[in-house]
Amino acid sequence: MQGSEKINAPQLMAHGAVPNEAVGLDIHAHSDVSDYETTGKPFVDNAKMSARNVNVFYGEKRAIMDVSLDIGENEVIAMIGPSGCGKSTFLRSLNRMNDIIPICKVKGDVFLDGENIYAGNQDTVLLRARVGMVFQKPNPFPKSIYENVAYGPRIHGLAHSKAELDEIVEKSLRRASLWDEVKDVLDQPGTGLSGGQQQRLCIARAIAVSPEVILMDEPCSALDPIATARIEELIDELKERFTIAIVTHSMQQAARVSQRTAYFHLGKLIEVGDTKQVFTMPAHELTENYITGRFG
Amino acid sequence: MTKDRFKNTALIQASLKKRYARERRFQMYGKLAVLAGFVFLFVLLFDIVSKGTPAFTQQHISIAVNIDVDALGVSSTASQDEISKADFSSLIKSSLREMFPDVKSRGDKRQLYRLVSIGAEYDLRDKVLADPTLLGKKQDIWMLAHSQAASYLKGQITRVIPEAERKVKNQQMDWLDRLREQGRTKSSFNTTFFTYGDSREPELAGIRAALQGSLFTLMVTFALAFPIGVFAAVYLEEFAPRNRLTDLIEININNLAAVPSIVFGLLGLAVFINFFELPRSAPLVGGIVLSLMTLPTIIITSRAAIQAVSPSIREAALGVGASKLQTVFHHVLPVAMPGILTGSIIGMAQALGESAPLLMIGMVAFIMDVPGGVTDSSTVLPVQIYLWADSPERGFTEKTSAAIMVLMGFLILMNALAIILRKRFELK
Incomplete structure (x- = not known):
């Protein structure tokens, strides 16, 4: 409440149209970020994925505005921001998950290893095999634990024999640090596991197809602190092999797991920088207000 | 401030009584509605079950038959062919006369013959065909009672009813009483109800043909409606673009579900029978028509x-990269x-109980034979019920209710x- 006065910074002069997705936040009466340019370092040298001028529309509504951001190879980048700021929408545009929403339109370019994934000749099936995803709510298939992990490799034809498939399943479950808990109950339904185990199963399912990038959309929001800690440890181990982009509501989590942090606000990418810098010396007032807990 | 609070408390308390009374009243209406529903259902079921139960028993009369080769007009070493042509009807009649020698007049004799079903002569013939050594022997043979005699034996008709108003005359009742005293009547489970087709004689009528017809019809319906319905639903739900055309299709499907079923019958008559010249009265056409009727249910x-x-x-x-x-x-x-199966089975249950469209395509014909395939003439259970309900004989009234029981089962x-x-x- 008291923060609303402070946000009224000169560059955020209020003049009208604000995306209504952030309704409920007190700040909008005073802030308009529509002509705002990202501060910090959105671009890196060893980019695995690069987004350039990405705009996402839900029907008439513009949910993401001109976001340009690089995701470096083998780094963990955290995306934070208040509810409705478009961070999940941006994440979903990185593997074209937004395509399944009929009214959703994406404008701009996203490159994976220099290739535009929104080019006409790009295949979403191949893209999603290369850019895996873990969702907010654990969503294992209502099948056995084994089938959950084996499904991806099977449809992509990654295993040529049952033994090979068994190996992939074991390796993936081990990497998701779930193997020891489930190795004797692989034929039990995945939906019977605890929430944290289910989420690790979903991570195992994602890494079973050996993606290059893993997108995580608030993977811990439905989990208790202990399960969250395990997932965070897991993210730390996984960054050796994978590039990870994680959307999170928890700033502590962002600080713990990521190397770079991007702050989104009302569909705009406000600030990007090394995690340490963003959390200790935010360059932008909005970022500062958010991480100090004045709103969000 | 505090004064206001007390005032509010009092106001709320005063209104509570009224609010709770309203709630109790509403609950009572609900209970009454449920009760009324149950009463109607119970009355209906009780009526059907009480009327239909007697149809599941069958009355037999034991007749002493002298299977005399001379009376049958065959030799003692008669071939199967000869036996099947022999006159068992008159053999039974003469046996009945021997059992009741005091019956003299023609009218009385005709009444006497009416104790036994006409089906008895075929049963007897089959028995002799199966065991030709019976030729020349005198034996007590259980014969199916005529439906009128049976209704007296079952106690449905009593002497209380004036003789003029009933088909079973006093004289017949005397004979039946005498047979009963001699232990020559028995009541048993009516297996033929499930193994015979339709018949003009109530005691010989069964639901086998109708059951088989219903089975074939439903098979055709399921084979057509389930795959078409599920694939249409999958396409419309998962793949079809959302535009005017698909909206129009959706509206039409919803409307089709509300089309009176007899309209589908007319369509079947015009298109499948008259235009494509498919066989009339056949489960094939019935199944196609019912699948048209069931499709909207399954799709929705x-x-x-x-x-x-x-x-x-x-x-x-x-x-994980699965394709659509x-x-x-x-x-x-x-x-x-x-969910799909539930919907489909409910759709099939609807189809099983449907009669109106089948009347239009001629499945209402009197068919005695059990159909052997989907192109044979046949009838279905609900139409059989309709046919029997139309027959005035008491025997058919109970068959109607019995068939309803089977259908409901x-x-x-x-x-x-x-x-x-x-x-x-x-x-x-």
């Missing part, structure tokens, strides 16, 4: 079931299957199956 329920599948499962599948088709067939359909069975399938699939 299947779409609802597919829609109800959590989007997170779709996202999960697409997220793989997502639908590996994940969405298995989860939606219980099948409907309950199908609904139970729907529930079991749903439960079983949901567990996985």
Whole structure:
């Protein structure tokens, strides 16, 4: 409440149209970020994925505005921001998950290893095999634990024999640090596991197809602190092999797991920088207000 | 401030009584409505069951028959062919006369012959055909009682009713009483009700032909309506673009579900019988017509079931790189299957109970033979009920109710199956 006065910074002069997705936040009466340019370092040298001028529309509504951001190879980048700021929408545009929403339109370019994934000749099936995803709510298939992990490799034809498939399943479950808990109950339904185990199963399912990038959309929001800690440890181990982009509501989590942090606000990418810098010396007032807990 | 609070408390308390009274009243209306429903249902079931139960028993009369070769007009070493042509009818008549020698006049004799069903002579012939050594022997043989005699034996007709108002005359009642005293009558479970086709004689009429006809018709209906309905639902729900055309299709499907079923019968008559010249009265045409009728139900329920599948499962599948088709067939359909099956079975149950469209395509004919295939003439259970309900004989009244009981039994069975399938699939 008291923060609303402070946000009224000169560059955020209020003049009208604000995306209504952030309704409920007190700040909008005073802030308009529509002509705002990202501060910090959105671009890196060893980019695995690069987004350039990405705009996402839900029907008439513009949910993401001109976001340009690089995701470096083998780094963990955290995306934070208040509810409705478009961070999940941006994440979903990185593997074209937004395509399944009929009214959703994406404008701009996203490159994976220099290739535009929104080019006409790009295949979403191949893209999603290369850019895996873990969702907010654990969503294992209502099948056995084994089938959950084996499904991806099977449809992509990654295993040529049952033994090979068994190996992939074991390796993936081990990497998701779930193997020891489930190795004797692989034929039990995945939906019977605890929430944290289910989420690790979903991570195992994602890494079973050996993606290059893993997108995580608030993977811990439905989990208790202990399960969250395990997932965070897991993210730390996984960054050796994978590039990870994680959307999170928890700033502590962002600080713990990521190397770079991007702050989104009302569909705009406000600030990007090394995690340490963003959390200790935010360059932008909005970022500062958010991480100090004045709103969000 | 505090004063206001006390005032509010008093106001709320005063209104509480009224509010709770309203709630109690509403609950009572609800209970009354449920009770009324149950009473109607109970009356209906009681009426049907009490009328139909006697049809499940069968009355037999034991007649001493002298299977005399001379009376039959065959030799003692008669061939099968000869026996099947022999006159068993007059043999039974003469046996009856021997049992009641005091019956002299022609009218009385005719009444005497009416104790036994006309079916008895064929039963006797079959018995002799099966065992030719019976030729020349004198034996007590159980014969099916005539439906009127049976209704007296079952106690449905009593002497209380004035003789002029009943078909069973006093004289016949005396004979039947005498037979009963001699232990020559018996009541047993009516197996022929389930093994015979329709007949002009109530005691010989069975539901086998109608059951078989219903089975064939439903098979055709299921084979057509289920795959077409499910695929249409999958396409409309998962693949079709949302535009005017698909909106129009959706509206039409919903409207089709509300079209009176007899209209489908007219369509079947005009298109399948008159234009495509498919056989009349056949389960094939009946099945096609009923599948048209069932399709909207299956499409609508299947779409609802597919829609109800959590989007997170779709996202999960697409997220690991499954194609749209793989997502639908590996994940969405298995989860939606219980709902789809429930809808389909309810649609099939509707089709099983349907008679109006089948009347239009000629399945209302009197058919005695059990159909052997989908192109044979046949009838179905509800139409059989309609036919019997039209017959004035007491024997058919009870058959009508009995057939309704069988039909309801099948409907309950199908609904139970729907529930079991749903439960079983949901567990996985």
